[in-house]
Amino acid sequence: MDAVEDIKARLNIEDVVGEYVELRRAGRNYKGLSPFTAERTPSFMVSPEKAIWHDFSSGKGGNMFSFVMEMEGLDFKGALEHLARKAGVDLAQYRTGRSAETGKQKDRLYQALDLSVRFYQAQLRGNKSALEYLLKKRQFSKEIVLKFGLGYAPNTGRALVDFLQKKGFTPRELQQAGLSARSYRGGPRDMFRGRIMVPLMDAQGRALGFTARLLADEPDSPKYINTPQTMLYDKGRHVFGLHLAKEALRREGFAVLVEGNLDVIASHQAGIAQVVATAGTALTESHLKSINRFTGDIRLAFDQDKAGIAAAERAIPIAGKVGVTLGIITIPDGKDPDELVRKDPELWRKATQQHQYALDWLIEKYQHQLDLQTATGKRQFSDTLLRVVRQLPDQVEQDHFIDKIADVSGISREALQAKMTAIGSERRTLRRPKVDVTAASLPDVVKYQDHFMALVLLRPGLRDYMDLVSPEMLPQEAAQELFVHLVQHPDFGIETGAPVPAALSGLADYVKILGLQYDELYRDREDVDLINEVIYVRSELIKQHVKHQKARIASQLDDADDASALLAEVRELDNLLKNVSKE
Incomplete structure (x- = not known):
């Protein structure tokens, strides 16, 4: 028995999940409100028999390890250590x-x-x-x-x-x-x-x-x-107060990042618990990634002096790279959060709600600091801001802020574009970003993927509808592997609740999740309803795939010497959509 199996044998999934979600018995399973969405009707399911969970509102699911990873913002190793402590398992005996x-x-x-x-x-x-x-x-x-x-x-x-x-x-x-x-x-x-x-x-x-x-x-x-850098402590990764802020970050939907640890403590005492700090070090990508596991809305409440402005300049490109929304909180009278909390906690609460998008705030700061009626002022204004804008990963956002800088400064758009190209002469800057084809609308794509795979796995008679689908249309590796298996073994059959065959042992949790979904969504549906459903989810899968592929092609057109192959690919995608619409 390995460490994972030992932990699973000692812990019940309903007990692990029950520490975070209020569960009620629903037949053989348990139900509760999703911890990931603001739903009012319970759609979060836990199956003790299969040792899995699935959240129908967000499309997430897995075993007790994946649940702890989601709730605690951990990687698999961290979740393993967390559950090992809970189960009383000594991981040292499994290490070599x-x-x-x-x-x-x-x-x-x-x-x-x-x-x-x-x-x-x-x-x-x-x-x-x-x-x-x-x-x-x-x-x-x-x-x-x-x-x-x-x-x-x-x-x-x-x-x-x-x-x-x-x-x-x-x-x-x-x-x-x-x-x-x-x-x-x-x-x-x-x-x-x-x-x-x-x-x-x-x-x-x-x-x-x-x-x-x-x-x-x-x-x-x-x-x-x-503490100096040690085997355990890395100041470039540690977020102070995160262990006490996790629940508030999910509940409030945003994080406030302050400079001082004592500012965090004062804020928590005032009941404003979605506040964390970087413990006296510069903001890093690792800091933002740690917070992003709980919320993607991060608001900085740093000193608004020269050092604070410089910190914002450094943070904006990092936030773009991580994929979080970065805002700036302006504290009344230039006070520290700790001072404001002691004066009136309600003023601090209101300040955390009245944030400004970081780059808008930065433009406004320099607009007031520099004389934009002079050539020197315009040069300094454009120098500083274009270096930040150039590092934004999103083309639309770059375009928006070039227009805004032009409007505020009176510099022509053409001059700003030329200057930004010169600043980033080592590479072209005003271009469409490379698109992660699985990033956009991922929760919806995963739902369509899982519903489609549940139908064709548990109802072999629906596998004829796999004809227009290919593995790359499925965003998750487990779904791709199962799809290939069904194509190679068209007569393969399995019942919900039955042991997972050895051929699919590596996909056991995913197959169990599909069985749970099938039982909840399709068990009592008529055959004609199931046919309509598989056609619908297949159509949505293909539409999302075509949308993402066209975005990828568009991003490649800027660099293509010969666009004929890319345009031919677009025509193939259009034909695929036509075939779907015929059914």
């Missing part, structure tokens, strides 16, 4: 060689960091100055201090090192966890001393490191220091 050793090493570092959080919390309770700073100056409640695990590092030099060494941790392990540094005498000493400690947690709430704020003013010491 270097992988096993690395896994054990990480587990030790997690343990050391968890003990450190508790140690610093205990030290906080006995330090009057630290408590006054958090409870009176920062006005944090005791509940929020506990929720974020805030603590205090004593200024004695070796307090934490001595504590952890007594617990059996070696000096090397403490250094690897970023908890100690070498003193000038050569021995280990505490990395953090005389500081308020803010644990940096991963998306599952495990400590990775700390942000430490100086408690007493020391002119030669930095106010904030972070």
Whole structure:
């Protein structure tokens, strides 16, 4: 038995899903409201017999691992580790060689960091100055201090090192966890001393490191220091507060990204929990990808000084690459979120709602900063903004903002296009982007794909309607493999609920999901209804395929020396549509 099967044997899928979705028994299955859409009629299904789930409103489905991946924003490895902890499975026994050793090493570092959080919390309770700073100056409640695990590092030099060494941790392990540094005498000493400690947690709430704020003013010491890069902590990937913001991000549909960890804590205390931070480092693609697992609407609430404007300039192209919508929040009177929350939480709540699209905000900023009546002002205005616009991945958006820059500055569109071409002379910039043919309308395409495959799998008499469909029309690999299998084995038959044959063992979960869909949607339908349904979903599949292929061809026409082959492909696609419309 491998780790996946061991976990499946110990956990019931309805129990795993039930931690996130309120489920009610519906015959052999369970039903609940989709956690991915705002539906009012339950269409989210869990089948204990098949150990699968399917959400009819969003088209998503899979096993307990894919569900945790969706809900926690994890990759498969992260979901495996998450469920292994829940099931009490030791993954080390399934690892070999270097992988096993690395896994054990990480587990030790997690343990050391968890003990450190508790140690610093205990030290906080006995330090009057630290408590006054958090409870009176920062006005944090005791509940929020506990929720974020805030603590205090004593200024004695070796307090934490001595504590952890007594617990059996070696000096090397403490250094690897970023908890100690070498003193000038050569021995280990505490990395953090005389500081308020803010644990940096991963998306599952495990400590990775700390942000430490100086408690007493020391002119030669930095106010904030972070754990250095370690095996666990990577500042370019870590999003502070994500473990406590996940539910709010889904519920509210947007994320607010602030600069300071204490801004996050203050906002959560005010009941505005969709707020996270990058913990004092520049925004990266990894940061946006982590947040995008929960929402694609991300709003920056950074300082609006020169550094803040520069941060927005860097962030806009990254957001375009990741595929998220980036907005800017303007905070009244230029305050920090923490200051605004202390003044009036409702003002901060309203500010998070009144965002402006990032590039519109940037244009407006430079419009007020520069004199656009002068040649110098126009040159600086166009230089700065065209460098940002050039990096936008979407042609339509590029086109829109060139028009806007022309309108605001009084520079002709032709001059702006020429200048942008010169800026990006290493490659043509004003062109259609390369199209991901599976990206647009993917949820609808997946629904049509699964409904079509459920019908032709469970009703062999409908397989004649596979004639106009080809594997590349199906966006998911599992559907493509099953389609090819049915073409090669036209007499293949299977009943819903029956064991999945060995020939399809690699597609077992997908076949079970199709069986669940068939039972819910088609089990009691008349034959004529099923024929009409398979014709309809096939038609929609083909229409979506033609639409995406034409978009791909259009993007290639700019570069084509001879467009005849591409135009011939367009004619073939048109003929395919005609054949579909005849039926």
